[in-house]
Amino acid sequence: MILHLAAPPLPFYIASGTHQFPPGHRHLNRQHIHVFDLLYVRSGCLYMGEEERRYEVREGQALILLPDRHHFGSRDCTESTLYDWLHFSTSGPWSVSGTGGPESRHSEAVHSETWPQGSWLQEAGEPVHGQPGPGGKVHVHREFEANPFLLRLPQYTSLPQPARMEELLDQLTRLAPEAHLSGTPLRQQILFQEMLGMLQGASEAGRLSPQTQCAELAASFLRGHFSEEITAARLGECLNFHPVYIARCMNKAYGCSPMEYLLRYRIEQSKLLLMQTGYSVARIAEEVGFRSASYFSATFCRLEGISPRQFRRQFS
Structure with a gap:
């Protein structure tokens, strides 16, 4: 069973503690x-x-009990058992999936993945520039929109770093007497979010297919080297995969080729420079990896519907 939580908003910490059951309890x-x-x-x-x-939660393992379910001890502990409990909630939609099929709670169900790479992978033709769309409605710039993503937490799992999990729980316990202070809730939330990351890491360890791992590896490389000259051959050499295989994986994961992914990412980076600096269009083109300012402008117009200068004037 996998618990899917849509974010933002992030799940929030409520309270936690430690309890010990002697044998027979x-x-x-x-x-x-x-x-x-x-x-x-x-x-x-x-x-x-x-x-x-039914679950047997052993040393180094975690179990998430879902809201409004019937929870109970299925049998007595046969040995002294020390465990931590932590209550959390979310104001966003969530769902669970597993052998019994998807089941949703709260607002609408989360039915599919939303890639955290950004809203620039939206379908072409969607008005996003703050200009009037159909019916005269003005659309918000996607540069200022939150990028939604899914947290995938296993309902029952073994933690790869149990010592770190226990350290985080101990820190939350030490903060409990200070819960009334204004700065404590944020500190508790930060600790809790690291725990969520550990739980998601346990889920992802066996979730990603080799094809998805290849696509994500390629995307990370392209993002890290976007200002450099990159070819399909260089990408294949650096990742130790055949360029055709990389392209197939990225098309399946992101719906575009590696070079198209790189092109769109470069345009996104150029938009940040257009908003945040006074650099010339030619310099921005060079900064984000374009050899030609004219090719940069033509690509920008094709993907954004306006020129780089028109884009910049919207914020001046």
Whole structure:
């Protein structure tokens, strides 16, 4: 079972603590809890049930109990069991998927991936420049829009770095007496977000196919070297994959070839320079990897619908 949380908004921390069960004790029977409950076992084994599912949460493992489900201890602990609990929630949509199929909660369900690379992979023709669209409606510049993404958290998993997870939980415990101070909630949220990253990392370890990993590796290389001269041959040599295979992987993952991806990313970087600097168009073209200012301007017009100078004038 994978828990999908749409962000923004990010899930938010509520409270946490530590508890120990001696042998012969079990987790209480409860329902109608309106928050997520993250359980992490430091030692021993916690036997938990959620509706019809049963879990044996052992040392270094975590379980996320979903809101408004029937939660209960499925059997007594056979040894002393030390575990942490953490309550969190979200005001955004979330869903779960697994062998039983997708199931959604809160507002609308999250049905597909939204790539965090940016809204510049939108379909062509969508008005995004702050100019009147159909019906005279003015559209917000996509440069100022939040880039949505999905958090994918395994409901039940082993943590690759249990020592770090326990350190974060200990820090949250030490902050509890200061929860009334104005600066504490932000510190708690920062610690919690690192925990979310660890949980997502555990999920992604076995999720990505070789093709997706190749596409993401290529995208990272292109972003890191966008100002340099890049060819399909150089990309293949640097990644140790055949250029045709890289192109196939990127088309499947991003819907475009590596060179088109690079071109669009260069244009995005040029827009930042047009807004934030007084550089000439020719210098900006050179800064983002274009050999020719005229080719840069023509490409900018093709992708953005206006020239670089027209784009800049919108912010002056």
